[in-house]
Amino acid sequence: MDTVMHLNLRVDRAQYIEQIRQVPGYEYIHMVRQAKYMTDLSLFNKKVYYLNEIFSPAEYVKNNHITLLHAHHAQLGILLLPFKEEMNLPLVTSIRGRDATLADQPIGYLEHIKMLFDQGELFFPVCQFLAEKITDLGCPSDKIRVLYGGVDLNQFVYRSPNQRDSQNIISFGRLVEKKGHLILIRAFHKIRHQFPNATLTIIGSGPLENSINSLATELNLGHSFRFLKQIPKDQVQEELTHADLFCAPSMEASNGDVEGIPNTIKEAMATGVPVISTFHAGIPELITHDKEGILVQENNVDELADAIEFMLNNRQKWETYTLAARQKIEQNFDLNKQLLQQAKYYDEVLGD
Incomplete structure (x- = not known):
């Protein structure tokens, strides 16, 4: 069986574990740059290695029967180019968001990513939006597989939407500008007078944690607002079961950073929680407005507030939205189907 050496940013449960460890027909090596990126020790096993501790690539490749390299961000693909050249191994690279832009990139990034496009075998953008982004940067279209x-x-x-009288709104994800949490808090503040029993829960961690708490305090949200930091994945799922609406107000950050398609939206859709999101990046590939959920213009407090108000006033529409959403996930975003597709792309590169 062929073995793929995967280079990832970190070893944690948010970092594409299934796309590394569960690709059918392929063994894996789970590589990160240094030991400090082994952030979830429960995922450590004998197949986890550190790139900076490989002193003889030839011996390492031979001993582990590696036939393919997979970098899970463009920056990591660039990092693997010397390894690829030395070992004459094919390289595929996933494109996940900011790496398809010049946002906050180091000097020389455009030159280096063009080199990656030239030398890499295939590129896996996580949505058509990012496929178009890397095409604009110079990636040959015949090397792109969404x-x-x-x-x-x-x-x-899936469970049917809550029919009780609660009005619990939830959002979770990394606390960075492109997730739009500050916009959501302001939108929630606008609808509070009409829905005094509504609550907003934000779950996550990141550099905007203090800004989020400060804004909630400034707007006097009081007990209507909850912030939960870094809770276990199973507890996040439990929070989803108590949610009435899921909001993902994604937006382009001021530095140009963008999303692909947030997995959090897919998880809410699969679970049967009605979704409000934005016309940002690849999200319209997942949600057709007023079919699988509601979409609004990004970075727009008023439109987001109107969408929340609409959803809370039209509970009878929720099941129609959520049934369509679950069907969309089953058709195009089923993990097992996507892992089989990933294996087929590996086969294509290796000539199997």
């Missing part, structure tokens, strides 16, 4: 991230449908089980 590979959507999938959801484990056995883990995220």
